[in-house]
Amino acid sequence: MYRWFVRFQNMDRRWIFLGMAIAILLPMLSPSSASFSIDRPVRDIYEKVESLPPGSTVYISADFDPGSRPELEPFYRAVLHQLFGRDIKVVAGTLWASAPPLVLPILQEVAESHGKVYGTDWCFLGFKDGKELAIKAIGENIPKTFPTDFYQTPIEELPVAAGFKQLKDFNLLILVSAGFPGIKAYVLQVQGQYDLKMVGATTAVSGPDYIPYYKAGQLLGLSAGMPGSAQYEKLVFLDAGTCSGFEKTFLNSESCVRAGHTWVKRPPKVMPERLLGIEALSVLNLGHLFIVGLIILGNLAFFVTRPKGVE
Amino acid sequence: MRTTLPLVITFIVGMIMLGEAFIPHWRYRVISENMFEWGLILAAAAFLLGLINLVQVNLPKVLRRETDWGYKAVMLVALVATLIVGFAGGADRLNNGEAYKWVFDFVFIPLNATMFALLAFYIASAAFRAFRARNIEATVLLVAAIVVMIGRVPIGEALSERLPTLVNWLMEVPNTAARRAIFVGAALGAIATGIRIILGIERSHLGGD
Amino acid sequence: MPDFTSMDVLGAWLSIFLTLCILSFLFEDNPIYKLGEHLFLGVSIGYSVVEIYYGVFKPNLIDKLFDREAWQAADGWNAADTERLFLVVPLILTLLLFTKFHRKYGWLARLPVAFVIAAYAGVKLTGEARAHLMTGIQQSMPNLKEAWAQNLAEGRETTLRVWGENGWTDRVVTGTCLDGDTWYQGFWCWSNDGAGVFSAVVLVTGLIACLLHFYFSAPHNRVMRGVSRFGILILMLSFGASFGYTVMGRISLAIGRAQEMLGLDKSAELVAARNPKLATLLCLGFIILFLGIWKKRGGGGDPDDGGGGSPKTKDDLPG
Numbered sequence: 001m002y003r004w005f006v007r008f009q010n011m012d013r014r015w016i017f018l019g020m021a022i023a024i025l026l027p028m029l030s031p032s033s034a035s036f037s038i039d040r041p042v043r044d045i046y047e048k049v050e051s052l053p054p055g056s057t058v059y060i061s062a063d064f065d066p067g068s069r070p071e072l073e074p075f076y077r078a079v080l081h082q083l084f085g086r087d088i089k090v091v092a093g094t095l096w097a098s099a100p101p102l103v104l105p106i107l108q109e110v111a112e113s114h115g116k117v118y119g120t121d122w123c124f125l126g127f128k129d130g131k132e133l134a135i136k137a138i139g140e141n142i143p144k145t146f147p148t149d150f151y152q153t154p155i156e157e158l159p160v161a162a163g164f165k166q167l168k169d170f171n172l173l174i175l176v177s178a179g180f181p182g183i184k185a186y187v188l189q190v191q192g193q194y195d196l197k198m199v200g201a202t203t204a205v206s207g208p209d210y211i212p213y214y215k216a217g218q219l220l221g222l223s224a225g226m227p228g229s230a231q232y233e234k235l236v237f238l239d240a241g242t243c244s245g246f247e248k249t250f251l252n253s254e255s256c257v258r259a260g261h262t263w264v265k266r267p268p269k270v271m272p273e274r275l276l277g278i279e280a281l282s283v284l285n286l287g288h289l290f291i292v293g294l295i296i297l298g299n300l301a302f303f304v305t306r307p308k309g310v311e
Numbered sequence: 312m313r314t315t316l317p318l319v320i321t322f323i324v325g326m327i328m329l330g331e332a333f334i335p336h337w338r339y340r341v342i343s344e345n346m347f348e349w350g351l352i353l354a355a356a357a358f359l360l361g362l363i364n365l366v367q368v369n370l371p372k373v374l375r376r377e378t379d380w381g382y383k384a385v386m387l388v389a390l391v392a393t394l395i396v397g398f399a400g401g402a403d404r405l406n407n408g409e410a411y412k413w414v415f416d417f418v419f420i421p422l423n424a425t426m427f428a429l430l431a432f433y434i435a436s437a438a439f440r441a442f443r444a445r446n447i448e449a450t451v452l453l454v455a456a457i458v459v460m461i462g463r464v465p466i467g468e469a470l471s472e473r474l475p476t477l478v479n480w481l482m483e484v485p486n487t488a489a490r491r492a493i494f495v496g497a498a499l500g501a502i503a504t505g506i507r508i509i510l511g512i513e514r515s516h517l518g519g520d
Numbered sequence: 521m522p523d524f525t526s527m528d529v530l531g532a533w534l535s536i537f538l539t540l541c542i543l544s545f546l547f548e549d550n551p552i553y554k555l556g557e558h559l560f561l562g563v564s565i566g567y568s569v570v571e572i573y574y575g576v577f578k579p580n581l582i583d584k585l586f587d588r589e590a591w592q593a594a595d596g597w598n599a600a601d602t603e604r605l606f607l608v609v610p611l612i613l614t615l616l617l618f619t620k621f622h623r624k625y626g627w628l629a630r631l632p633v634a635f636v637i638a639a640y641a642g643v644k645l646t647g648e649a650r651a652h653l654m655t656g657i658q659q660s661m662p663n664l665k666e667a668w669a670q671n672l673a674e675g676r677e678t679t680l681r682v683w684g685e686n687g688w689t690d691r692v693v694t695g696t697c698l699d700g701d702t703w704y705q706g707f708w709c710w711s712n713d714g715a716g717v718f719s720a721v722v723l724v725t726g727l728i729a730c731l732l733h734f735y736f737s738a739p740h741n742r743v744m745r746g747v748s749r750f751g752i753l754i755l756m757l758s759f760g761a762s763f764g765y766t767v768m769g770r771i772s773l774a775i776g777r778a779q780e781m782l783g784l785d786k787s788a789e790l791v792a793a794r795n796p797k798l799a800t801l802l803c804l805g806f807i808i809l810f811l812g813i814w815k816k817r818g819g820g821g822d823p824d825d826g827g828g829g830s831p832k833t834k835d836d837l838p839g
Contacts, residue, residue, distance in 0.1 A: 013436040017546045020435045024771070024778050034465030039479060040713060066420040067427035070776025071769065097568040097575075098423070101415040104405055127575035129358070130351035132643050136331075137347035144344055145351070148579045152402040188647030192655060193332065204769030208762045212487045212494070216659035218651065225765065226772040227463055273787050280775045281465060287431075287771040288460045294439040295457065302443050313627045317634035324635050328642025332650070345603065348580055349610040350639040353632050355576040356614040362569055363621075382554050386562035393566025402574070411570070417531030418538065419567060422560035424777055425542035431774035432546055434767055448756045455760025460767055473710065480714035481761050488726030489758030491656050492751075496734050498652035505645035508637060516637045517630050 005301040016294065023290040027283040034282045038231045038239075041214050045199040045221030046235045048172060049079065054087040056171040057160065061186065062103040063096045068178035068203050074229035074277030075201040076103075076176050077110060078236040084114035084121070085269040089160050091170070093125040093146065095134055095181045100127050100150065113270045119158045126150035131181040132189050139167045139190035168194040175200040183210050187218045201228060226284060230277035237268050237275060318511040325509030366390075455481060522795045532794040536781055537803045543777075544807055548820050552810060581607060581614075660727050662720035669693035671709040671716040673701050726754040 052058070060079075064072045083090055090111075094103055104124050111122050125146040128134040137145040142164055143155050155161050167173060173196055177183045183200040191198055199221040202210055207224025214222040223232055243256035243265060257266045324346065331343040369383045396410040404411040444450040461467040462478035507513035522529045541556035584590075585607045590600070613632040620629035669678035672695030682691045697709035708716045732744065733751035740748060779785040783796035814820070 013440070014547065016436045016439055017432040020432050020774070024431070024774050025782075028775075028778055028782055028784060034469075036465045036468055037475060039475070066423040067773065069420075069424060070779070071772045097571040098419070098564065100571060100575075101405055101412060101567070102420070105412075126579075127571045128351065129355040129572050129576045130347075131354070131640075132647065133347050133350040133354065133639055136643055137344065137351060140340065140347065141344045144348060146579070147584065150402070150405075150574075152574075152579070185647075188651045189643060192650040204765040204772065207765050208482060208486050208758065209490060211482050212490045212656065215483055215487050216655055218655060225463075225768050226775070227768070274785065276779065276785055279784065280772065280779065283775050283778075284464045284768065284771060285466045287775070288464050288767065289466065291435055291438050291767055291771075292457050292460055294435060295442050295453065298439045298442065299444050299453070313630070317630040320631055320634045321638040324638035325642045328639055329646060331642070332646035341603075345606060346639060349613070350636060351576055352581050352610040353613055353617070353636050355572045356617050356632070357636065358568060358572055360617055360620065362565060363618075365565065367621075379554070382558040385555060386558040389559050389562025390566045393563050394569060397566065397570030398573075404570070404574075413527060413531055414563065415567065417535040418559065419563050421535040421539045421777075421780075422542060422556055423564065424773065425539045426557075426560065427770075428774040428777045429542065429545060431770040434770045438767070448752055451753055451756040452760040452763070455757045456763040456767075459761045459764025463764065463768055476710055476713055478761075480719065481757060483713060483715075484719045484723050485726055485754050485757040486761050488660075488723050489730050489755045491652075491660055491727050492730030492734065492755075494652040494656055495731060498648035498656075501648040502645050502653075505641040508641040509645075516633060 002304060005304045008297070009301045009305060019290060019294075020287070023286045024283060027286050031279065032282050033278075034285065036227070036231065036234070036281065038235060039228070041211075041222040041224075042228050042231045043221075043235065044214075045079075045174075045201070045223060046082075046232065048197070048199055048220050049082055049088075049174075050086070052086070052088055052171050055089070057089040057091060057164065058083060058172045058174055059164075059167060059170040060090055060092040060174045060176065061182075062092055062094050062099060062107075062176045063182045064102070064176055064178035064203075065096055065098040066102060069102065070276070070280065071203045071226050071229060072176050072178060072201060073106065074226075074275070074280075075223055075232050077106060077272065078229070078233045078277075079174060079176075079201075080107060080110040081114075081268060081270060081272070082236045084111060084116050088171075090122040091125065091161050091164065092122070093138065094127050095129075095131065095185075096178075097127055097129065100124075104150065110270075119153070120160055123158045123160050124150045125155070125161070132185050135181065135185050135189045139194055139196075141165060142167070166194065168196055171197070173198040175202075177202050177206070179203070179206060182206070183213070183219070187213050191218050201232070226277055226280055230275075230281040233275045233277045237271060238278075239265060314514070314517065317517050318514070321511060322509060325505075329509070522793065522798070526793070529794050532796060533799045533803070536796060536799040537806075539777055539781060540800070540803050540807050544811065547811060550811060550814060550820065552807060581611060585611065660724055662724050664717050664720055666693060667715070667720040668706040668717050670695065671697045671707075671712055672705050674698055726751070730754055 049058075062076060064076075080090070090107070092103065092107055094100060107122065107124060108118075111118070116122055125142075126149060128138065128145060130137065134145070142161070146155055146161075148154055149158060149161070164170060167190055173186070175183050175186055175198060177186075177200060183198075183202055183206070186196075186198060186200075190196055198219055200210065200219050201223040202225075204225025204227075207222070207228075210219065210222055210224070213219045223229060257264060327343060327346055330339065366387065369387060373380045373384045373387065393411075393414060396414060397404055400406075400409045400411040403409065406412065442453060442456075444453050458474070459478050459481065461470065462474040467474040467478070504513065508516070522533070524530055524533075538556055538559070541552050542560075544550055545553040584604055587604070590604065613635060616628045617632045618629075619625045665680050669680060670693055672678065674695055674697060676695040678693050678695070680691050680693055681688055695705075696712060697705055698711035699705065699709055704716075706716055707718045708714055729747050729751035731751075733748040733755070738744065776785075781796060781800045783791040783794065786794075
C-alpha cells in the first residue's frame with residue numbers, strides 16, 4: 001500500500017493530463033442535462049435588463065478574446081437576444097485589440113436574427129486603446145473618443161449613437177469582461193464619478209475579485225464564469241413558467257403575458273440552435289470531480305508516505 | 312534639461328489628471344478631454360514601438376540563420392501577412408469572405424484559445440502535486456476550494472441544496488472581506504506611488520542618463 | 521469526404537490541426553508546438569497593430585488632423601479648429617517616441633513616456649481612492665439593525681429609527697427571508713445566501729483582521745497575533761474560493777476547445793460540411809506519427825521540458 005502511494009505520488013504527470021482529457025471528453029460524447037438554480041447576482045442582471053423600457057439604449061463594452069470565449073460568449077449572446085427581443089437599442093465598443101473580429105460578427109448575427117438595422121437599432125464603435133485613459137475618455141466624451149464607428153462612419157450619422165455624449169446618458173452599461181481592462185477599470189474610473197448603472201459578466205478567474213463590487217452596489221449584477229453564463233441562458237431562453245408577483249408588478253409588463261388565469265413568462269422571440277453554456281455545465285461536473293479526487297488522493301498519499309514528525 | 316523637462320511634464324499632466332476628478336468647470340473638462348485623447352494616441356504609439364523592437368531583434372537572427380531561425384521566420388511572415396490582409400481589407404475587413412476574418416477565425420482563435428486551454432491540464436497537475444494540507448491554514452484553503460468546486464456545479468446542488476448557498480456565502484462574506492482588505496492595501500500603495508511619480512520622487516520610468 | 525475546395529472547410533481543418541499542435545505540448549515541447557506558438561505570436565501582434573491603426577490612429581489623429589474639408593470650411597476659425605490644431609502635440613510626441621532608437625537624441629523619448637506615465641498615475645490615484653478606499657470601506661460598515669430587519673421572515677415589518685437629512689425619522693423595513701419563522705432569523709437567512717447580523721459582523725471583523733495582519737509597522741503582540749491569525753483564516757477562505765473558481769475557469773476553456781473539435785458548437789449543416797470529428801482523428805493521427813518519428817530520431821531532451829515526466833524516486837528530487 002505504501003509503495004503504491006509512493007508510485008502514485010511520483011507518477012508521470014502526462015497520466016493526469018490524459019485523465020483530465022477523458023473527464024472533459026466523456027460527458028461530451030454522452031451528454032446529459034443537469035438542473036441548476038439561478039444565483040442572485042445573475043438574476044439581478046436579468047431583472048435589471050427586463051426593467052428597461054423598450055426603446056432604451058444600453059452601452060455594451062465587450063472586452064473578451066478567444067481565450068475567454070467559452071465562458072463569456074454564451075452570456076454575450078443571451079444578453080443580446082434579450083436586449084433585441086425587447087426592442088432595446090445597443091451601442092457596443094471594446095477595449096481589447098483582439099475583440100472586434102470576435103464581438104462584431106456575434107452582434108451582427110444576433111441583430112439580424114431579430115431583424116434589427118445597423119445604425120438605427122445597434123452599432124459597433126470599434127476598439128479604443130489606452131485602458132484606463134480610454135475608459136475615462138469614453139465616460140467623459142463619447143463622440144470625441146469615437147469620432148467614427150468601426151466602419152469609419154461618422155458617429156453623428158448613426159441615429160442610435162447620436163445624442164449620447166457621456167456614458168451616464170445610457171440607461172445601462174453592460175460589461176462583458178475577461179480581465180484588464182474591464183470591469184475593475186470601469187468601476188475605478190467612471191462608476192463612482194458619474195454614478196453609472198453597471199452590470200457585468202466576467203470569467204471565473206476574476207469572479208472573486210468583482211464580488212465585492214456587487215456587494216458594494218458598484219455593480220448591480222454579476223455573472224462569473226461558465227455557471228453564470230449557463231444561468232443567464234436559462235433565464236433568457238428556458239426559464240418559462242408563471243411570473244412571480246414581483247415580475248408582474250415591478251418588471252416591464254412585456255416580460256409577462258396573460259395565459260388564461262395566470263401570467264407566464266414571455267417566450268424568447270428567437271431561440272438559438274445551441275445553448276453552449278448549459279451544455280458545458282454538465283461537463284464541468286466530471287472535470288471538477290476529477291480534480292477534487294486528485295486533491296484528496298494526493299493528500300492521502302502525502303499523509304501515508306510522509307515520515308512521522310515531518311510536515 | 313534631460314531630466315527636468317520630463318519631470319515638469321510629469322507634474323503638469325499628473326496634476327491636470329488629478330484635478331479632473333474634482334473640477335467640473337467646462338473649460339477644465341475641455342483640457343482634460345484633450346489630454347485623454349492624447350494619452351490614447353501615445354499609448355497606441357508605444358505598442359508600435361514594441362513592434363519595431365520585435366522586428367529589430369528577430370530579423371537579424373533570421374538573416375544570420377541563428378538557432379530556431381525557422382520559427383522566427385514563421386513569426387515574421389505571419390506578422391507581415393496579417394498586416395497585409397488587415398490593411399487591404401480596410402473598414403470592411405471583418406466582412407464574410409475577407410482574408411482577415413478567415414485568418415482570425417481559423418488561425419488566431421484556435422491558437423489563442425488552445426494556449427489558454429492548456430492551463431486546464433496544468434492546473435490538474437498542480438492541484439495533485441502541490442495542494443497539501445500541511446497545516447491549519449492550508450487545510451482551510453483546501454476545504455474552501457473543494458466546497459467551491461463541488462458547490463458551483465450541478466452535482467453540488469444535487470448533493471445538498473445548502474451547498475450553493477454556502478458557496479455564495481463564502482464569496483460574499485469572507486472573500487469580500489479579504490478582497491477589500493487587499494484592495495485597501497493596494498489602493499494606499501497606488502496612491503503613494505502615484506503621488507511619488509507626479510512629484511518627481513519616483514523617476515525609474517525615465518530611465519538612466 | 522469534406523469539400524476541400526471550400527475555404528470554410530479548409531479553415532476548419534486547419535483550425536483543428538493548429539489546436540492539436542498546441543495540445544501536443546502536453547506530451548513534450550516539440551517542433552510542431554513551437555511552429556504553432558510562433559505563428560500565434562506573429563498573427564496576434566499583426567491583429568493588434570491593424571486594430572490599433574483603425575481604432576486609434578486613423579479616427580483620432582490622422583482623419584482629424586488631415587481633414588482638408590474641415591480646415592477649408594468657410595465657417596471661420598472656431599473651437600473645433602483649435603482642438604484640431606492641438607493634435608499636432610500628440611503627433612510630435614509620437615514622433616519623439618521613436619527617437620528612442622537614436623543614440624544622441626534618445627533622451628527625447630522620455631517626454632512622451634513622462635506624459636503617459638503621469639496621465640495613468642493621475643487617473644489611477646483618484647480611481648483607487650474613490651472606488652476602493654472610500655466606497656469599499658463605507659460599504660463594509662455594517663448597519664446591524666437593517667441587516668437584522670431585512671432578514672426576518674418575509675413580510676415581517678420592523679420600524680427602524682434612522683438618522684437622515686431631516687434628523688431622526690422612522691423607516692419601515694420589511695423582512696425578505698423565505699426560511700420562515702426560524703429561531704435564528706435576523707442572524708442568518710439561508711434563502712438570502714446567509715445574509716444577516718452574523719455575516720455583517722464576520723465581514724467587518726474579517727476586513728479589520730486582514731488589514732491588521734498586513735500592518736507590519738506595529739509589533740505583533742499576543743492580541744495582534746490572535747487577530748492576525750483570524751485574518752489569515754479569512755484570507756485562506758478567500759484564496760481557497762479563488763482557487764476553486766480558477767479551476768472552473770481553466771476547465772471551461774478546455775471545454776470550449778473540445779466543443780469545437782467534436783463539432784458541438786456549430787449548426788448541423790456546418791458540422792456536416794466540415795466533419796470536425798474526422799478532422800480531429802486524422803490530424804491527431806498525423807501528429808502522433810510525427811512525434812513518434814521525431815522521438816525515434818532523438819528529438820526531445822529533458823522529459824520535464826514542457827509536458828514530460830516527473831522524478832521517479834525521492835532521490836531525484838532537488839535538495
